[in-house]
Amino acid sequence: MYDTAIIGAGHNGLVTATYLAKAGQKVIVVEASDRIGGAAVTREFAPGFKVSGVAHILHALHPRVVADLGLRLDRTPIGTSVLLPEGKSIDITADAAATAASIGKVSPADAEAWPRVTARLNKIATALGSFLSRTPPSPAISANDFQTKLALGMFALQLRMLGKKDMLELTRILTMNVADLANDHFESDAIKGLLSLDATLGVYLGPRSPNTVFNLLYRLSSYGKHGMGGLFLPKGGMGAVAKALEDAARRAGVEIRTSAPVDHILLEKEIATGLVLKGGEEIRASNIASSADPQTTLLKLVQPGNLDTEFMKRIRHLRMNGCVAKVHLALDGLPDAWKSRNGRLVVAPKTDYVERAFDCAKYGRVADKPALEIVIPSLTDASLAPPGKHVASILFQYAPYKLRETPPDEARRQVLERTIDTLDVLAPGLRTRVIGSEALTPQDLERDYGLAGGQWHQGEVTLDQMFFLRPAGQYQQYRMPIPGLWLCGAGAHPGGNVSGAAGMNAAREILKATKARKVAA
Amino acid sequence: MTHVQHLKPFLRKTPFHAPMEALMHGNGWIRWMGYYSPAFFDSVSGEYFATRTGCTLYDVSPLIKYSIRGADAAKFMNFLVTRDITKVKPMQAAYTAWCDDDGKMIEEGTIFRLGENDFILNAALHQLHWLHESAYGFDVTIEEISERLCGLALQGPTSRDLLKVMGVGGIETLPHFGIMETTLDGHWMRIDRAGFTGDLGYELWVKPESAHWLWDTLMRLGDPYKIAPIGSQALDMVRIEAGFILVDADYIGAMHAIRPTQRESPIEAGIGWAVGLKKDAYFVGKRALQQEKAKVTSRHILMGIEVEGRKPANGAFLYADKAAKQEIGLTTSGMWSPILKKSIAFARVPPAYAKPGTEIWTEIWYPKEKKIERLMARCTVTSRMFFDPPRKKA
Structure with missing residues (x-):
């Protein structure tokens, strides 16, 4: 008999487990696959070539999680380069003067605007970000405990303290599309293209779709004090982050079982009392916390007939349209253009480029000309590739989960081919250097990592699926309708990225409920 | 209420329409679910007393009927409705409510359990969308069969005697809410002992092609039993005496309430006895209804x-x-x-x-x-x- 059984040894599952174990609970984590980390993994895709399997840049891991769990992460800060034709680029780094000089070569006006605009966006995003580590309040104010009410009050105060101008700006831009926002402040296609990609990564939206500024702010919220303060490549790949979390969990006394797929959640008298594994084994626990996505948890692991009709419909209709594919390249050396490109490389030369890539996805096709985010982690981390050789990890936007006519194998081939076609123009000779490759479409990601819909964030990060609406109204406080069942993954507030915030918040709510139960008894 | 002249081009006729039309002296047609339905034939009080002292026929063909079958049909029905379906045996009927997530009543109606996993649900309003939504994850087939069955409610103290003369074997032993099937003169017929009058009575279901045979046989043999056709106005009187509630008269269905507060739970609507809070399975709205009961929040x-x-x-x-x-x-x-x-x-x-x-x-x-x-x-x-x-x- 355990206090809490957790489904999924992804990063959020491990974070919840560790917090609970540290508070004295007896905790077990069961993981369907044979590895720990979920979508935070390092995998060898070609002999000697290793790469972060899904997420590849660390920026959102919540500082409180890092501190509370005593995580030690070896990591390299990186900048962003927007790749332009003829080997040119705009390089954005922590060095303000160098950044200004780099943007200035394309547009002096944008060089001046960049620090001003990003500072303002970051300020707004940081104010919003204070809620990443809080439990969303219930819209019925009386339904909240003191702690949540206080958090809501502090949040309102924080928004007010932004000052009148910035608060108005926040209300203006919150639901807006990023193309208009970029046009408000910048003139160069390259900067607009960069914002377009940053605002649409991971959502099934184009830069002219409403809600994209929100996704941008969501991303920026982790660049400040509510995240890691910038972009980082973890040494040893994302698997090293999972390893650090695993170690923390084991130190706290968490029991972790891999290759233990859950068949269903055991319900007795309509209360969740345990897990039944595929082999038939039962694991009993007072709390069941699932870090699987809401659809997997509530539509598959909870057997039919235990959840109300309208709630089930809400969960079925969550927008989970994965549209980012992952490409891994094993390179027999780098083309000259890339020999010192150790940061994040972005292929999104202008707004229309990203919008047209989205148009393809809208009609169920793989983007003809994809927007790409590339890192070459082997430049700073020799452990990832044999000497003299390199790996490239690439996000391919857009490759839709729902394909209209393209067969899945054809889509996978297109993703790889179009990535190499695009890159070979920007870094001539790249094609001939490719000695191994792998492309994972959203369908592959669903199969290999259990991400429903191939959605990286367990549900798109849009206003209608965030905050007190994630995963559904009335069920935003990690507690699911079935007593004893909790959601602790990215499908709950505050959503995706390797952040651990959802896991941390869920653990706090589970402990609160446990304490209340004890007081009542 | 009886003026349906302007609707005439659109209204459909039930399989019993022709014989009813012959007896329709008062032009008391109204619209029910898109069909001509009698509000009265000639005297409402005459029809009322016929129901209480002899026996009467009321055309219930416009009711919406769903067939629910499949490996999970019993499980699904138990999830859909408030009554404990495990206590309803094959060839038994049961009156029940079904609710939305908040435990507010969408409608109430009758379930006919024909086999282990074979049910018919009768409702006054269309429910197919809700049934399909609720059936997610269950192995069931839900079909609307409204036009494949037509029915007459034969109600009143002499109804059993009339069926006996008609030659329905075993009608004496059919218990309250029991169902039986028989074939008479080559006509298939399903009989259930339920109704909307609170008296001894039956519902007779036949295929549309047998409608005239059924009507004619009952009317031919029924004279000594004081048989008479009735309309909905007399029916409304007897159903009030019997204590039966009616959607949109005594409560507002949850799906078409204008404000959420207009919705009512089955406990509030006075059929708390039909809510199986103790049944060993979850049903839609159960958690909300448990809360209502525990916290005594019925308004x-x-x-x-x-x-x-x-x-x-x-x-x-x-x-x-x-x-x-x-x-x-x-x-x-x-x-x-x-x-x-x-x-x-x-x-x-x-x-x-x-x-x-x-x-x-x-x-x-x-x-x-x-x-x-x-x-x-x-x-x-x-x-x-x-x-x-x-x-x-x-």
Whole structure:
């Protein structure tokens, strides 16, 4: 008999487990696959070539999680380069003067605007970000405990303290599309293209779709004090982050079982009392916390007939349209253009480029000309590739989960081919250097990592699926309708990225409920 | 209400329309679910007394009927409705409610369990969308079969004798809410012992091509049993006496309530007995209903009241006291009951007043000689089953 059984040894599952174990609970984590980390993994895709399997840049891991769990992460800060034709680029780094000089070569006006605009966006995003580590309040104010009410009050105060101008700006831009926002402040296609990609990564939206500024702010919220303060490549790949979390969990006394797929959640008298594994084994626990996505948890692991009709419909209709594919390249050396490109490389030369890539996805096709985010982690981390050789990890936007006519194998081939076609123009000779490759479409990601819909964030990060609406109204406080069942993954507030915030918040709510139960008894 | 002239080009005719048309002296057609349906044939009181003293036919063909089958049909039905379906055996019918997530009643109706995993659900309003949504994850096939079956409600003290003469073997032993199937003169027929009158009575279901045979046979043999066709106005009287609630008359269906607060739980609508909170399975709205029960948050309960005097009290205010200082609710349906010689009504009263024997007051406004008069009448709270003769179940 355990206090809490957790489904999924992804990063959020491990974070919840560790917090609970540290508070004295007896905790077990069961993981369907044979590895720990979920979508935070390092995998060898070609002999000697290793790469972060899904997420590849660390920026959102919540500082409180890092501190509370005593995580030690070896990591390299990186900048962003927007790749332009003829080997040119705009390089954005922590060095303000160098950044200004780099943007200035394309547009002096944008060089001046960049620090001003990003500072303002970051300020707004940081104010919003204070809620990443809080439990969303219930819209019925009386339904909240003191702690949540206080958090809501502090949040309102924080928004007010932004000052009148910035608060108005926040209300203006919150639901807006990023193309208009970029046009408000910048003139160069390259900067607009960069914002377009940053605002649409991971959502099934184009830069002219409403809600994209929100996704941008969501991303920026982790660049400040509510995240890691910038972009980082973890040494040893994302698997090293999972390893650090695993170690923390084991130190706290968490029991972790891999290759233990859950068949269903055991319900007795309509209360969740345990897990039944595929082999038939039962694991009993007072709390069941699932870090699987809401659809997997509530539509598959909870057997039919235990959840109300309208709630089930809400969960079925969550927008989970994965549209980012992952490409891994094993390179027999780098083309000259890339020999010192150790940061994040972005292929999104202008707004229309990203919008047209989205148009393809809208009609169920793989983007003809994809927007790409590339890192070459082997430049700073020799452990990832044999000497003299390199790996490239690439996000391919857009490759839709729902394909209209393209067969899945054809889509996978297109993703790889179009990535190499695009890159070979920007870094001539790249094609001939490719000695191994792998492309994972959203369908592959669903199969290999259990991400429903191939959605990286367990549900798109849009206003209608965030905050007190994630995963559904009335069920935003990690507690699911079935007593004893909790959601602790990215499908709950505050959503995706390797952040651990959802896991941390869920653990706090589970402990609160446990304490209340004890007081009542 | 009876003017359907302008709808004539659009209304459909049930398989019983032609024989009913021949007896329709008062042009009392109304619209029901897109069909011609009789409100009365000629005299409402005549039809009412025929139901209480002889037997009557009412065309129930326009009811919406769903067939629900499949490996998970029993499990699904138990999830969909508030009653405990495991207690309903094959060839038994049961009256039940079904609710939305918040435990508010969408509708109530009758379930016919024909086999282990073979059900028919009768409803007054369309439910297919809700049934499909609720069936997610279950191995069931849901089909609307409204036009494949047509039916007559044969109700009244002489109904069993008539069926006996008709040659329905085993009708004497068919229990209340029992179902049987038979073939007479080559016509398949399903009979269930249920109805909307609170009296001894049956519902007879046949295929549309057997409709005229059924009507003609019953009318031919029925004369000694004082058979008569009736319309919905007489039916409304007997159903009030029997205590049966009607969607949109006594409660508002959750799916078409204008405000969320208009919705009512089955407990509030006075059919709490049909809510199987103790059944060993979850059903839609159960957690909400458990909360309602545990925290006693029912806003009112639909009870019966017997009103002093002769004036019918429908849609009347209810008060705790004669001085009308404390308003406590409203009546829904109400009437002068000719057979009980009492004014009766359904009353929405707070739970504290929902105990038989409680005295409350109602304010009745009624027209008299070109004036509107006001009357405060003393009422006694009772069960809604005003008319409940032993023969109903015997």
